[in-house]
Amino acid sequence: MLPTTQGAPTHKNHILTSHGRPPWYGPDGLPIHNAFVIGIAGGSASGKTYVAEKIIQSLQSLPSILILSQDSFYKKHNEQELALAFSNEYDFDHPSSIDMELFAQCLKDLKEYKQTHIPIYSFVHHQRLPETKYLYGASVIIVEGIMTLLDPALRDLYDLKIFVQCDSDLMLARRLRRDIQQRGRSVDDVLKQYLRFVKPAFDNFVGPSAKYADVIIPGAANTVAIDLVVNHIRRKLAERHASFRSELSRAQPAIEQGWDAEVSKWPGVVLLRQTPQLKGIHTILRDETTSREDFIFFADRLATLVVECGMDLLPYVPHSVQTPTDAIAHGLKLTAHVCGVSIIRAGGPLQAGLQRVLRDVPLGALLIQSDPSTGEPLLLHTSLPCYILHREQAKDTWVFLLDSQIGTGAAALMAIRVLLDHGVQEEHIIFLTFLISQQGGPNVLRKAFPGVRIVTSAVDELLLMAWSDVDWETGERRRVWKIVPGMGHIGDRYYL
Numbered sequence: 001m002l003p004t005t006q007g008a009p010t011h012k013n014h015i016l017t018s019h020g021r022p023p024w025y026g027p028d029g030l031p032i033h034n035a036f037v038i039g040i041a042g043g044s045a046s047g048k049t050y051v052a053e054k055i056i057q058s059l060q061s062l063p064s065i066l067i068l069s070q071d072s073f074y075k076k077h078n079e080q081e082l083a084l085a086f087s088n089e090y091d092f093d094h095p096s097s098i099d100m101e102l103f104a105q106c107l108k109d110l111k112e113y114k115q116t117h118i119p120i121y122s123f124v125h126h127q128r129l130p131e132t133k134y135l136y137g138a139s140v141i142i143v144e145g146i147m148t149l150l151d152p153a154l155r156d157l158y159d160l161k162i163f164v165q166c167d168s169d170l171m172l173a174r175r176l177r178r179d180i181q182q183r184g185r186s187v188d189d190v191l192k193q194y195l196r197f198v199k200p201a202f203d204n205f206v207g208p209s210a211k212y213a214d215v216i217i218p219g220a221a222n223t224v225a226i227d228l229v230v231n232h233i234r235r236k237l238a239e240r241h242a243s244f245r246s247e248l249s250r251a252q253p254a255i256e257q258g259w260d261a262e263v264s265k266w267p268g269v270v271l272l273r274q275t276p277q278l279k280g281i282h283t284i285l286r287d288e289t290t291s292r293e294d295f296i297f298f299a300d301r302l303a304t305l306v307v308e309c310g311m312d313l314l315p316y317v318p319h320s321v322q323t324p325t326d327a328i329a330h331g332l333k334l335t336a337h338v339c340g341v342s343i344i345r346a347g348g349p350l351q352a353g354l355q356r357v358l359r360d361v362p363l364g365a366l367l368i369q370s371d372p373s374t375g376e377p378l379l380l381h382t383s384l385p386c387y388i389l390h391r392e393q394a395k396d397t398w399v400f401l402l403d404s405q406i407g408t409g410a411a412a413l414m415a416i417r418v419l420l421d422h423g424v425q426e427e428h429i430i431f432l433t434f435l436i437s438q439q440g441g442p443n444v445l446r447k448a449f450p451g452v453r454i455v456t457s458a459v460d461e462l463l464l465m466a467w468s469d470v471d472w473e474t475g476e477r478r479r480v481w482k483i484v485p486g487m488g489h490i491g492d493r494y495y496l
């Protein structure tokens with residue numbers, strides 16, 4: 001029987017705090033920087049986690065931050081090693097106990113803003129658990145652990161290296177309390193392990209790695225040192241600020257590069273056939289006097305038409321069936337994994353349309369909203385369908401990306417970047433929308449991601465800048481862009 005400690009956590013959490021992630025790529029869709037990575041080393045119970053948490057608290061208003069613990073990367077133990085661990089004979093403080101290769105690979109993925117899956121380790125069971133933890137999207141990553149400055153591959157990934165220097169008596173006292181309270185150990189166990197493994201490892205490996213640190217922080221009374229580090233991080237993050245929504249709104253067709261002036265004639269843009277029926281629906285949706293009930297009814301009809309058109313872009317394979325008249329009919333069958341991801345809220349009407357057409361389609365959502373102070377998009381939440389949550393499967397999956405209109409293209413650019421970061425192929429992304437503008441967004445998207453197809457029911461001529469109503473919280477107005485003649489704010493008209 002594996003031991004348990006009532007109420008005690010079996011593993012450290014990978015804390016992720018998020019206050020919105022500003023663009024990490026340029027108008028061409030390519031990443032402009034990597035995540036900022038801070039490595040924190042120091043003896044066991046020196047205060048590494050404490051320092052990491054204080055940094056997070058001080059950066060509250062800044063982008064999403066993740067703490068990645070070295071403990072997650074303890075190797076999986078066989079029966080013999082487990083027996084040693086439970087009799088307190090296993091050396092968890094030797095560098096060979098950590099899967100440094102996996103550690104560096106996961107950190108590299110996260111630094112490059114790709115999705116990753118990290119192991120979950122249990123101190124109570126001395127074992128890696130069968131499940132893994134999906135991580136994605138941190139702009140700042142704090143890596144902490146006794147051996148985080150030892151490995152050269154890891155060191156190469158840090159933008160800032162910190163060593164927490166703490167008095168050895170204080171470390172032992174803290175460790176005794178923690179291991180008894182949280183890790184299910186006895187006093188004798190802790191002292192035996194400390195004298196046999198922890199102390200020698202500190203003297204031989206951990207302590208000497210301080211020479212790689214950019215900053216040494218004391219293990220107690222360290223508020224001033226932490227403040228200095230936080231100011232440095234703030235400065236570095238401020239240098240990365242990207243601001244280009246206005247630039248996106250001005251994008252015109254690259255006629256000199258052979259692009260037709262009319263967006264609907266570009267390869268990759270599929271405009272629904274402008275039948276009288278479709279024009280009738282558009283007229284009702286464009287009419288400001290249309291009641292909410294009618295708006296919902298006709299938006300739902302339009303969503304079905306757009307989705308049906310997008311379905312033609314999926315791959316089908318020949319498939320023969322026997323008919324009730326005993327004949328063979330040669331037809332087609334959809335074999336691809338298909339899922340839908342809506343940009344909320346305005347992608348909602350199209351999501352309902354997708355569900356009507358493809359029963360049981362896995363769905364996800366991206367919450368992208370404008371930063372009230374800068375007008376730039378912020379990624380506030382990602383919840384992606386299971387097909388995309390593993391790179392191997394993501395590359396074979398087709399994604400319908402859903403939003404009711406593409407204006408500047410800022411939200412669309414961010415959403416596509418998220419899908420690519422997860423390993424979805426550009427050619428497998430089909431953007432379904434009611435309305436695009438001739439200027440702005442579609443030009444940006446075609447240039448940045450020529451493989452992405454856009455299916456739209458209408459193309460309007462203008463994209464105009466306007467000022468929003470006064471924000472009741474900040475008392476300020478912000479710049480907004482409107483497609484003209486357009487249909488107004490489709491999300492508001494559908495949901496409010």
Ligand SMILES: Nc1ncnc2c1ncn2[C@@H]1O[C@H](COP(=O)(O)OP(=O)(O)O)[C@@H](O)[C@H]1O
Binds near residue numbers: 044045219
């Ligand atoms: N500067 C500090 N002031 C007060 N308590 C601290 C300080 N640093 C660490 N501690 C306490 O010491 C214990 C061990 O710290 P922790 O950060 O978990 O160590 P580590 O992550 O290095 O193993 C915790 O209970 C923590 O609250």
Ligand SMILES: Nc1ccn([C@@H]2O[C@H](COP(=O)(O)O)[C@@H](O)[C@H]2O)c(=O)n1
Binds near residue numbers: 092127145146
């Ligand atoms: N099954 C395990 C694995 C590791 N340890 C000890 O944890 C220490 C590192 O964690 P800190 O939070 O203190 O940095 C390390 O010194 C190992 O001895 C363990 O006791 N059991």
